[in-house]
Amino acid sequence: MSLLKREAENILLNNRREGYTLPTNNKLYPAQWNWDSAYIALGYSYFNKEFAIVELEKLFEGQWSDGMVPHILFHQKDENYFPNHNTWQCGDKIPSSGITQPPIAASILKLMLDKTEFSSSEMERILNLIKKTKKYLEWFCKYRDPNDTGLVSILHPWESGTDNSPLWDFPLSKILIEENLAYKRRDLDVSSSDVRPLKRDYDCYITLLNQFRNQKYNPEQLYDISMFNVVDIGFNSLFLKACKDLVYIATKNNIDCTSIQKKITRTENKLISLYNQNDNSFYSYDVLNKQTLEIPSITNYFILFADIQNKEINNSIIQSLKKYNSNEKYFFSSIKPDSKYFEEIRYWRGPVWINCNWILYKGLLEKDPDFANKIKSHTLDLIHEKDFHEYYSCKSGTPYGANNFSWSAALYLDLINN
Numbered sequence: 001m002s003l004l005k006r007e008a009e010n011i012l013l014n015n016r017r018e019g020y021t022l023p024t025n026n027k028l029y030p031a032q033w034n035w036d037s038a039y040i041a042l043g044y045s046y047f048n049k050e051f052a053i054v055e056l057e058k059l060f061e062g063q064w065s066d067g068m069v070p071h072i073l074f075h076q077k078d079e080n081y082f083p084n085h086n087t088w089q090c091g092d093k094i095p096s097s098g099i100t101q102p103p104i105a106a107s108i109l110k111l112m113l114d115k116t117e118f119s120s121s122e123m124e125r126i127l128n129l130i131k132k133t134k135k136y137l138e139w140f141c142k143y144r145d146p147n148d149t150g151l152v153s154i155l156h157p158w159e160s161g162t163d164n165s166p167l168w169d170f171p172l173s174k175i176l177i178e179e180n181l182a183y184k185r186r187d188l189d190v191s192s193s194d195v196r197p198l199k200r201d202y203d204c205y206i207t208l209l210n211q212f213r214n215q216k217y218n219p220e221q222l223y224d225i226s227m228f229n230v231v232d233i234g235f236n237s238l239f240l241k242a243c244k245d246l247v248y249i250a251t252k253n254n255i256d257c258t259s260i261q262k263k264i265t266r267t268e269n270k271l272i273s274l275y276n277q278n279d280n281s282f283y284s285y286d287v288l289n290k291q292t293l294e295i296p297s298i299t300n301y302f303i304l305f306a307d308i309q310n311k312e313i314n315n316s317i318i319q320s321l322k323k324y325n326s327n328e329k330y331f332f333s334s335i336k337p338d339s340k341y342f343e344e345i346r347y348w349r350g351p352v353w354i355n356c357n358w359i360l361y362k363g364l365l366e367k368d369p370d371f372a373n374k375i376k377s378h379t380l381d382l383i384h385e386k387d388f389h390e391y392y393s394c395k396s397g398t399p400y401g402a403n404n405f406s407w408s409a410a411l412y413l414d415l416i417n418n
Contacts, residue, residue, distance in 0.1 A: 043410025
Protein backbone atom coordinates (compact mmCIF):
# COMPACT_ATOMS: atom_id res chain seq x y z
CA MET A 1 0.00 0.00 0.00
CA SER A 2 2.71 2.50 0.93
CA LEU A 3 4.64 1.77 -2.29
CA LEU A 4 1.53 2.32 -4.38
CA LYS A 5 0.72 5.46 -2.41
CA ARG A 6 4.15 6.86 -3.27
CA GLU A 7 3.66 5.84 -6.89
CA ALA A 8 0.33 7.70 -7.00
CA GLU A 9 1.92 10.83 -5.53
CA ASN A 10 4.81 10.60 -8.00
CA ILE A 11 2.43 10.28 -10.96
CA LEU A 12 0.80 13.57 -10.00
CA LEU A 13 4.15 15.26 -9.42
CA ASN A 14 5.63 13.94 -12.67
CA ASN A 15 2.57 15.02 -14.65
CA ARG A 16 2.67 18.49 -13.09
CA ARG A 17 3.77 21.43 -15.18
CA GLU A 18 3.72 25.14 -14.26
CA GLY A 19 0.96 25.04 -11.65
CA TYR A 20 -1.31 22.59 -13.45
CA THR A 21 -1.25 18.86 -13.99
CA LEU A 22 -1.63 16.93 -17.23
CA PRO A 23 -4.05 13.97 -17.32
CA THR A 24 -1.10 11.76 -18.29
CA ASN A 25 2.56 11.99 -19.24
CA ASN A 26 2.27 11.28 -22.97
CA LYS A 27 1.06 13.30 -25.95
CA LEU A 28 -2.55 12.09 -25.67
CA TYR A 29 -3.68 15.00 -23.47
CA PRO A 30 -1.06 17.81 -23.44
CA ALA A 31 -3.16 20.46 -21.64
CA GLN A 32 -5.20 21.11 -18.50
CA TRP A 33 -8.64 19.48 -18.38
CA ASN A 34 -11.44 20.86 -16.20
CA TRP A 35 -12.78 17.91 -14.24
CA ASP A 36 -9.44 16.10 -14.31
CA SER A 37 -7.91 19.03 -12.44
CA ALA A 38 -10.62 18.94 -9.80
CA TYR A 39 -9.94 15.27 -9.05
CA ILE A 40 -6.20 15.95 -9.16
CA ALA A 41 -6.53 18.76 -6.61
CA LEU A 42 -8.22 16.34 -4.21
CA GLY A 43 -5.29 13.94 -4.63
CA TYR A 44 -2.75 16.67 -3.93
CA SER A 45 -4.64 17.70 -0.79
CA TYR A 46 -3.41 14.52 0.93
CA PHE A 47 0.26 15.39 0.61
CA ASN A 48 0.68 18.95 -0.69
CA LYS A 49 -2.01 21.52 0.14
CA GLU A 50 -0.28 24.23 -1.85
CA PHE A 51 -0.35 22.20 -5.04
CA ALA A 52 -4.03 21.38 -4.41
CA ILE A 53 -4.97 25.04 -4.16
CA VAL A 54 -2.77 26.10 -7.08
CA GLU A 55 -4.28 23.38 -9.30
CA LEU A 56 -7.74 24.89 -8.85
CA GLU A 57 -6.46 28.46 -9.05
CA LYS A 58 -4.83 27.65 -12.37
CA LEU A 59 -8.09 26.15 -13.62
CA PHE A 60 -10.10 29.22 -12.64
CA GLU A 61 -7.51 31.53 -14.21
CA GLY A 62 -9.06 30.36 -17.46
CA GLN A 63 -12.60 31.28 -16.41
CA TRP A 64 -14.33 33.42 -19.01
CA SER A 65 -15.77 36.80 -18.06
CA ASP A 66 -19.32 35.38 -18.31
CA GLY A 67 -18.46 32.69 -15.72
CA MET A 68 -17.85 29.66 -17.95
CA VAL A 69 -14.84 27.48 -17.12
CA PRO A 70 -13.61 25.76 -20.32
CA HIS A 71 -13.10 22.05 -20.53
CA ILE A 72 -9.51 22.54 -21.79
CA LEU A 73 -6.93 25.23 -21.07
CA PHE A 74 -3.97 25.39 -23.46
CA HIS A 75 -1.26 26.87 -21.24
CA GLN A 76 1.33 25.69 -23.74
CA LYS A 77 0.45 26.06 -27.39
CA ASP A 78 1.13 22.41 -28.15
CA GLU A 79 0.30 21.31 -31.69
CA ASN A 80 0.37 17.61 -30.78
CA TYR A 81 -3.28 17.62 -29.72
CA PHE A 82 -6.34 18.07 -31.90
CA PRO A 83 -8.40 20.18 -31.68
CA ASN A 84 -5.82 22.60 -30.28
CA HIS A 85 -5.92 26.33 -29.57
CA ASN A 86 -5.68 27.14 -33.29
CA THR A 87 -8.87 25.22 -33.95
CA TRP A 88 -10.90 26.65 -31.07
CA GLN A 89 -9.66 30.24 -31.44
CA CYS A 90 -11.01 31.40 -28.10
CA GLY A 91 -10.22 31.95 -24.44
CA ASP A 92 -10.11 35.07 -22.29
CA LYS A 93 -6.79 35.13 -20.43
CA ILE A 94 -5.68 31.67 -21.53
CA PRO A 95 -6.26 29.97 -24.92
CA SER A 96 -9.01 27.44 -24.32
CA SER A 97 -11.80 25.35 -25.72
CA GLY A 98 -15.20 26.99 -26.08
CA ILE A 99 -17.22 24.44 -24.12
CA THR A 100 -17.23 23.23 -20.52
CA GLN A 101 -17.31 20.01 -18.44
CA PRO A 102 -19.05 18.76 -15.26
CA PRO A 103 -18.52 21.37 -12.50
CA ILE A 104 -17.27 18.84 -9.97
CA ALA A 105 -14.78 21.41 -8.63
CA ALA A 106 -17.48 22.60 -6.20
CA SER A 107 -17.78 19.15 -4.63
CA ILE A 108 -14.01 18.76 -4.51
CA LEU A 109 -13.70 22.07 -2.64
CA LYS A 110 -16.19 20.83 -0.06
CA LEU A 111 -14.32 17.53 0.37
CA MET A 112 -11.06 19.40 0.84
CA LEU A 113 -12.58 21.77 3.39
CA ASP A 114 -14.25 18.92 5.29
CA LYS A 115 -11.01 17.03 5.88
CA THR A 116 -8.20 19.58 5.82
CA GLU A 117 -7.13 22.42 8.08
CA PHE A 118 -6.19 25.51 6.11
CA SER A 119 -4.35 28.59 7.36
CA SER A 120 -6.02 32.01 7.18
CA SER A 121 -4.04 32.94 4.07
CA GLU A 122 -4.95 29.62 2.42
CA MET A 123 -8.60 30.19 3.33
CA GLU A 124 -8.54 33.59 1.63
CA ARG A 125 -7.51 31.88 -1.58
CA ILE A 126 -10.14 29.18 -1.14
CA LEU A 127 -12.83 31.81 -0.55
CA ASN A 128 -11.83 33.35 -3.85
CA LEU A 129 -12.23 29.93 -5.49
CA ILE A 130 -15.67 29.56 -3.91
CA LYS A 131 -16.76 32.90 -5.38
CA LYS A 132 -15.50 31.91 -8.81
CA THR A 133 -17.26 28.55 -8.53
CA LYS A 134 -20.49 30.35 -7.66
CA LYS A 135 -20.16 32.43 -10.83
CA TYR A 136 -19.53 29.23 -12.78
CA LEU A 137 -22.70 27.56 -11.50
CA GLU A 138 -24.69 30.74 -12.15
CA TRP A 139 -23.46 30.55 -15.75
CA PHE A 140 -25.08 27.12 -16.11
CA CYS A 141 -28.34 28.44 -14.66
CA LYS A 142 -28.42 31.39 -17.04
CA TYR A 143 -27.13 29.93 -20.28
CA ARG A 144 -27.71 26.18 -20.13
CA ASP A 145 -31.20 26.39 -18.65
CA PRO A 146 -32.43 29.67 -20.12
CA ASN A 147 -36.08 28.65 -19.68
CA ASP A 148 -35.51 27.86 -15.99
CA THR A 149 -36.76 24.30 -16.25
CA GLY A 150 -34.37 23.16 -13.51
CA LEU A 151 -32.31 20.96 -15.85
CA VAL A 152 -29.15 22.11 -17.62
CA SER A 153 -28.23 21.04 -21.14
CA ILE A 154 -24.96 19.96 -22.62
CA LEU A 155 -24.41 21.19 -26.17
CA HIS A 156 -21.51 18.92 -27.13
CA PRO A 157 -20.74 15.30 -26.15
CA TRP A 158 -17.34 16.42 -24.83
CA GLU A 159 -19.10 18.49 -22.16
CA SER A 160 -20.42 15.31 -20.54
CA GLY A 161 -16.89 14.02 -19.94
CA THR A 162 -18.05 10.73 -21.50
CA ASP A 163 -17.22 11.68 -25.07
CA ASN A 164 -18.32 8.73 -27.21
CA SER A 165 -20.90 7.14 -24.92
CA PRO A 166 -23.77 5.39 -26.73
CA LEU A 167 -25.94 7.97 -24.97
CA TRP A 168 -25.03 10.35 -27.77
CA ASP A 169 -25.51 7.98 -30.72
CA PHE A 170 -29.07 9.06 -31.48
CA PRO A 171 -28.57 12.82 -31.05
CA LEU A 172 -25.39 12.67 -33.15
CA SER A 173 -27.16 10.66 -35.87
CA LYS A 174 -29.35 13.71 -36.48
CA ILE A 175 -26.41 16.05 -37.06
CA LEU A 176 -25.76 17.19 -40.59
CA ILE A 177 -22.00 16.71 -40.82
CA GLU A 178 -20.15 19.59 -42.40
CA GLU A 179 -18.85 18.88 -45.88
CA ASN A 180 -15.15 18.70 -46.67
CA LEU A 181 -14.01 18.46 -43.05
CA ALA A 182 -10.22 18.43 -42.97
CA TYR A 183 -8.45 17.52 -39.76
CA LYS A 184 -5.81 15.13 -38.43
CA ARG A 185 -6.58 13.20 -35.28
CA ARG A 186 -3.50 13.25 -33.07
CA ASP A 187 -5.00 10.77 -30.58
CA LEU A 188 -4.51 7.92 -33.05
CA ASP A 189 -0.77 8.64 -33.17
CA VAL A 190 -0.44 7.60 -29.52
CA SER A 191 -3.41 5.29 -28.96
CA SER A 192 -4.97 2.39 -30.89
CA SER A 193 -8.08 3.14 -32.95
CA ASP A 194 -9.73 0.12 -31.28
CA VAL A 195 -10.02 2.00 -28.01
CA ARG A 196 -10.83 5.50 -29.32
CA PRO A 197 -13.96 7.16 -30.75
CA LEU A 198 -14.86 6.44 -34.38
CA LYS A 199 -14.29 8.80 -37.31
CA ARG A 200 -17.98 9.64 -37.57
CA ASP A 201 -17.96 10.62 -33.90
CA TYR A 202 -15.10 13.02 -34.58
CA ASP A 203 -16.83 14.40 -37.66
CA CYS A 204 -19.79 15.30 -35.43
CA TYR A 205 -17.54 16.74 -32.71
CA ILE A 206 -15.75 19.02 -35.17
CA THR A 207 -18.96 20.02 -36.97
CA LEU A 208 -20.35 21.21 -33.64
CA LEU A 209 -17.09 22.96 -32.76
CA ASN A 210 -17.12 24.82 -36.08
CA GLN A 211 -20.75 25.81 -35.55
CA PHE A 212 -19.93 27.23 -32.11
CA ARG A 213 -16.81 29.02 -33.33
CA ASN A 214 -18.82 30.66 -36.14
CA GLN A 215 -21.11 32.05 -33.42
CA LYS A 216 -18.06 33.23 -31.46
CA TYR A 217 -19.18 30.91 -28.64
CA ASN A 218 -21.93 33.39 -27.70
CA PRO A 219 -23.73 31.62 -24.84
CA GLU A 220 -26.93 33.54 -25.52
CA GLN A 221 -27.14 31.93 -28.96
CA LEU A 222 -25.62 28.47 -28.56
CA TYR A 223 -28.49 26.92 -26.60
CA ASP A 224 -30.91 27.69 -29.43
CA ILE A 225 -28.72 26.97 -32.44
CA SER A 226 -26.69 23.93 -31.37
CA MET A 227 -27.37 20.74 -33.35
CA PHE A 228 -26.86 18.84 -30.08
CA ASN A 229 -28.87 19.67 -26.95
CA VAL A 230 -29.22 16.96 -24.30
CA VAL A 231 -30.25 16.87 -20.65
CA ASP A 232 -27.78 14.28 -19.36
CA ILE A 233 -28.61 12.49 -16.11
CA GLY A 234 -24.94 12.12 -15.19
CA PHE A 235 -24.14 15.77 -15.82
CA ASN A 236 -27.24 17.05 -14.03
CA SER A 237 -26.52 14.81 -11.05
CA LEU A 238 -23.01 16.25 -10.76
CA PHE A 239 -24.42 19.76 -11.27
CA LEU A 240 -27.04 19.29 -8.54
CA LYS A 241 -24.43 17.97 -6.13
CA ALA A 242 -22.14 20.89 -7.04
CA CYS A 243 -24.94 23.33 -6.20
CA LYS A 244 -25.62 21.65 -2.86
CA ASP A 245 -21.95 21.54 -1.95
CA LEU A 246 -21.35 25.13 -3.01
CA VAL A 247 -24.28 26.42 -0.94
CA TYR A 248 -22.96 24.51 2.07
CA ILE A 249 -19.41 25.85 1.92
CA ALA A 250 -20.46 29.34 0.81
CA THR A 251 -22.99 29.72 3.64
CA LYS A 252 -20.40 28.60 6.18
CA ASN A 253 -18.16 31.37 4.89
CA ASN A 254 -20.85 34.09 4.70
CA ILE A 255 -21.10 34.14 0.91
CA ASP A 256 -24.65 34.64 -0.36
CA CYS A 257 -25.88 31.86 -2.65
CA THR A 258 -29.59 32.61 -2.83
CA SER A 259 -29.83 32.08 -6.59
CA ILE A 260 -28.11 28.68 -6.42
CA GLN A 261 -30.21 27.66 -3.42
CA LYS A 262 -33.38 28.33 -5.41
CA LYS A 263 -32.08 26.19 -8.26
CA ILE A 264 -31.55 23.14 -6.06
CA THR A 265 -35.21 22.35 -5.35
CA ARG A 266 -36.29 22.86 -8.94
CA THR A 267 -33.43 20.75 -10.31
CA GLU A 268 -34.07 17.93 -7.86
CA ASN A 269 -37.79 17.81 -8.65
CA LYS A 270 -37.17 17.84 -12.40
CA LEU A 271 -34.51 15.13 -12.13
CA ILE A 272 -36.93 12.92 -10.22
CA SER A 273 -39.43 13.38 -13.07
CA LEU A 274 -36.96 11.56 -15.36
CA TYR A 275 -37.15 8.41 -13.22
CA ASN A 276 -38.67 5.42 -14.99
CA GLN A 277 -40.54 3.26 -12.46
CA ASN A 278 -40.93 0.36 -14.89
CA ASP A 279 -37.24 -0.51 -14.83
CA ASN A 280 -35.96 1.55 -11.87
CA SER A 281 -33.76 3.70 -14.06
CA PHE A 282 -33.05 7.32 -14.85
CA TYR A 283 -32.73 8.23 -18.51
CA SER A 284 -31.31 11.26 -20.25
CA TYR A 285 -33.41 13.31 -22.65
CA ASP A 286 -32.62 14.66 -26.10
CA VAL A 287 -34.14 18.15 -25.89
CA LEU A 288 -33.66 18.95 -29.55
CA ASN A 289 -35.22 15.76 -30.92
CA LYS A 290 -37.66 15.23 -28.03
CA GLN A 291 -36.43 11.71 -27.39
CA THR A 292 -35.75 9.76 -24.19
CA LEU A 293 -32.32 8.11 -24.38
CA GLU A 294 -32.83 4.64 -22.92
CA ILE A 295 -29.18 3.64 -22.77
CA PRO A 296 -27.91 1.61 -19.76
CA SER A 297 -24.99 3.88 -18.85
CA ILE A 298 -23.24 3.86 -15.49
CA THR A 299 -23.61 7.65 -15.44
CA ASN A 300 -27.37 7.21 -14.95
CA TYR A 301 -26.47 6.06 -11.43
CA PHE A 302 -24.66 9.30 -10.64
CA ILE A 303 -28.04 10.32 -9.27
CA LEU A 304 -26.85 8.59 -6.07
CA PHE A 305 -24.06 11.18 -5.80
CA ALA A 306 -26.65 13.97 -6.11
CA ASP A 307 -28.24 12.91 -2.79
CA ILE A 308 -31.85 13.38 -3.89
CA GLN A 309 -34.24 13.40 -0.95
CA ASN A 310 -36.25 10.35 -1.97
CA LYS A 311 -35.33 7.23 -0.07
CA GLU A 312 -37.59 4.94 -2.09
CA ILE A 313 -36.03 5.93 -5.41
CA ASN A 314 -32.51 5.79 -3.96
CA ASN A 315 -33.11 2.25 -2.69
CA SER A 316 -34.51 1.15 -6.05
CA ILE A 317 -31.52 2.59 -7.88
CA ILE A 318 -29.12 0.88 -5.48
CA GLN A 319 -30.78 -2.50 -6.08
CA SER A 320 -30.56 -1.91 -9.82
CA LEU A 321 -26.88 -0.97 -9.53
CA LYS A 322 -26.12 -4.18 -7.63
CA LYS A 323 -27.25 -6.14 -10.70
CA TYR A 324 -25.48 -3.92 -13.22
CA ASN A 325 -22.12 -5.72 -13.34
CA SER A 326 -22.96 -8.82 -11.35
CA ASN A 327 -21.56 -11.26 -13.93
CA GLU A 328 -18.24 -9.50 -14.48
CA LYS A 329 -15.12 -9.62 -12.32
CA TYR A 330 -14.46 -5.87 -12.48
CA PHE A 331 -16.95 -3.07 -12.10
CA PHE A 332 -18.39 -0.74 -13.11
CA SER A 333 -18.35 -0.90 -16.90
CA SER A 334 -19.36 2.40 -18.46
CA ILE A 335 -22.13 0.61 -20.38
CA LYS A 336 -24.00 -2.39 -18.98
CA PRO A 337 -22.21 -5.53 -20.24
CA ASP A 338 -25.35 -7.26 -21.55
CA SER A 339 -26.36 -4.23 -23.62
CA LYS A 340 -26.15 -4.26 -27.42
CA TYR A 341 -24.27 -0.95 -27.12
CA PHE A 342 -21.48 -2.41 -24.99
CA GLU A 343 -17.95 -2.45 -26.44
CA GLU A 344 -15.42 -3.92 -24.05
CA ILE A 345 -12.42 -1.70 -24.78
CA ARG A 346 -13.71 1.36 -26.65
CA TYR A 347 -13.34 4.42 -24.43
CA TRP A 348 -16.72 5.31 -22.88
CA ARG A 349 -18.64 2.44 -24.48
CA GLY A 350 -17.70 -0.29 -22.02
CA PRO A 351 -14.47 0.07 -20.02
CA VAL A 352 -14.23 0.64 -16.27
CA TRP A 353 -13.24 4.17 -15.21
CA ILE A 354 -11.92 4.88 -11.72
CA ASN A 355 -13.75 8.21 -11.46
CA CYS A 356 -17.13 6.56 -12.08
CA ASN A 357 -16.50 4.05 -9.29
CA TRP A 358 -15.38 6.91 -7.04
CA ILE A 359 -18.53 8.95 -7.74
CA LEU A 360 -20.73 5.96 -6.90
CA TYR A 361 -18.69 5.13 -3.79
CA LYS A 362 -19.16 8.68 -2.50
CA GLY A 363 -22.85 8.61 -3.35
CA LEU A 364 -23.41 5.38 -1.46
CA LEU A 365 -21.41 6.07 1.70
CA GLU A 366 -24.44 7.18 3.71
CA LYS A 367 -27.10 5.20 1.81
CA ASP A 368 -25.54 1.73 1.75
CA PRO A 369 -22.13 1.72 3.49
CA ASP A 370 -21.55 -2.00 2.90
CA PHE A 371 -22.06 -1.66 -0.84
CA ALA A 372 -19.97 1.52 -0.87
CA ASN A 373 -17.08 -0.29 0.76
CA LYS A 374 -17.44 -3.21 -1.65
CA ILE A 375 -17.04 -0.76 -4.55
CA LYS A 376 -14.05 0.78 -2.82
CA SER A 377 -12.31 -2.54 -2.22
CA HIS A 378 -12.95 -3.75 -5.78
CA THR A 379 -11.60 -0.47 -7.16
CA LEU A 380 -8.49 -0.68 -5.02
CA ASP A 381 -7.99 -4.32 -6.02
CA LEU A 382 -8.15 -3.33 -9.69
CA ILE A 383 -5.49 -0.66 -9.19
CA HIS A 384 -3.32 -2.99 -7.10
CA GLU A 385 -3.47 -5.60 -9.88
CA LYS A 386 -3.19 -3.34 -12.92
CA ASP A 387 -1.69 -0.02 -11.73
CA PHE A 388 -2.81 3.53 -12.62
CA HIS A 389 -4.35 3.62 -16.08
CA GLU A 390 -7.04 5.55 -17.90
CA TYR A 391 -9.57 2.72 -18.18
CA TYR A 392 -9.82 -1.07 -17.90
CA SER A 393 -11.72 -4.03 -19.31
CA CYS A 394 -14.54 -5.15 -17.00
CA LYS A 395 -13.91 -8.74 -18.10
CA SER A 396 -10.13 -9.13 -17.81
CA GLY A 397 -9.04 -5.96 -16.02
CA THR A 398 -6.65 -5.29 -18.93
CA PRO A 399 -5.71 -1.59 -18.91
CA TYR A 400 -6.21 0.62 -21.96
CA GLY A 401 -5.69 4.23 -22.93
CA ALA A 402 -3.05 6.27 -21.14
CA ASN A 403 -0.87 4.92 -18.34
CA ASN A 404 0.28 7.01 -15.35
CA PHE A 405 -3.20 8.51 -15.41
CA SER A 406 -3.57 11.41 -13.03
CA TRP A 407 -7.15 11.10 -11.86
CA SER A 408 -6.77 7.37 -11.23
CA ALA A 409 -3.78 8.18 -8.99
CA ALA A 410 -5.53 11.12 -7.31
CA LEU A 411 -8.73 9.22 -6.54
CA TYR A 412 -6.72 6.26 -5.27
CA LEU A 413 -5.21 8.61 -2.69
CA ASP A 414 -8.69 9.67 -1.62
CA LEU A 415 -9.96 6.08 -1.43
CA ILE A 416 -7.12 4.83 0.76
CA ASN A 417 -7.62 7.78 3.14
CA ASN A 418 -11.37 7.31 3.63
